[in-house]
Amino acid sequence: MQKTKAIIFSLIWALVVIAFPVVSGVIVVAGKADAVTSRLIQAAFMYISAVVPFIYCKIKRISPREIWLAGIDKKGVKKCLFYIPLMAILAPMMIAGVNLSNAGYIMATLLFTLGVGIAEELYFRGIILRLLRRNFSALGAVFLSALIFGGGHASGAFVESNPVMVLLSILNAFLFGWVAAEIALMTKNIIPLMIFHCLFDFFTYQMLASGKETVIIYAVRGTMMTIAAFYLLMKSKSSLEISTPPQNPPPAP
Numbered sequence: 001m002q003k004t005k006a007i008i009f010s011l012i013w014a015l016v017v018i019a020f021p022v023v024s025g026v027i028v029v030a031g032k033a034d035a036v037t038s039r040l041i042q043a044a045f046m047y048i049s050a051v052v053p054f055i056y057c058k059i060k061r062i063s064p065r066e067i068w069l070a071g072i073d074k075k076g077v078k079k080c081l082f083y084i085p086l087m088a089i090l091a092p093m094m095i096a097g098v099n100l101s102n103a104g105y106i107m108a109t110l111l112f113t114l115g116v117g118i119a120e121e122l123y124f125r126g127i128i129l130r131l132l133r134r135n136f137s138a139l140g141a142v143f144l145s146a147l148i149f150g151g152g153h154a155s156g157a158f159v160e161s162n163p164v165m166v167l168l169s170i171l172n173a174f175l176f177g178w179v180a181a182e183i184a185l186m187t188k189n190i191i192p193l194m195i196f197h198c199l200f201d202f203f204t205y206q207m208l209a210s211g212k213e214t215v216i217i218y219a220v221r222g223t224m225m226t227i228a229a230f231y232l233l234m235k236s237k238s239s240l241e242i243s244t245p246p247q248n249p250p251p252a253p
Helices: 002-030 037-058 066-070 074-096 102-133 138-150 162-186 191-210 215-242
Strands: none
Touching: 002 102, 002 138, 002 191, 037 102, 066 102, 074 138, 074 162, 074 191, 074 215, 102 138, 102 162, 102 191, 138 162, 162 191, 162 215
16 A cells, blocks of 8 residues: 555656646647747746745655755765766767757757756656655666656657657666666755756757758667666665665645
């Protein structure tokens, strides 16, 4: 029963954060906003969404420190070095090229992706992963949180007309969620993940804006994330399984 509740409440939290980009998207379309304005509107909604977890902690009298995964310990500092090879995942998008034709759009996109990185890490790794980790093994929590993260990005993927791109987009989101969850549990801190998430999304949008062929890039990026996910799994499996679940996860909504 407790495991079922953990999954249900995790899905509720996912729906909460997904609602903000959906609403901003409706506003953008209805208002026929230009590219820069659209990004700024979307950014505003993502920053607003990032406030919700802290308001909830305040209402429930929970320390906001809980959703940061309790901070980096000495071993976690060393494990932050795993971010270095993860930066290679950005390489395919950087090679595809960054559209520098509109400085205003670039800055608006960066502001937007930073908001996405902050908000989605607070929800998916700060709250959802912690809630699942309280009720499942570390590996189970990683897998379930990755499924929820991938499913949460399914609606955005269907803006693509190419079915191959739809599948690759969903698969890439699942793989990103897998890698991010492993890193979060290993380092016990999501702040570096927010930065990596921001860069990942920023280069994705810039890659799409460049007009280059993306199927191959998505496939290469997905392959690299798969390798990274299994590598992190092998490096962290034993330590994750014997670690004690967080003691005070944010209560379910």
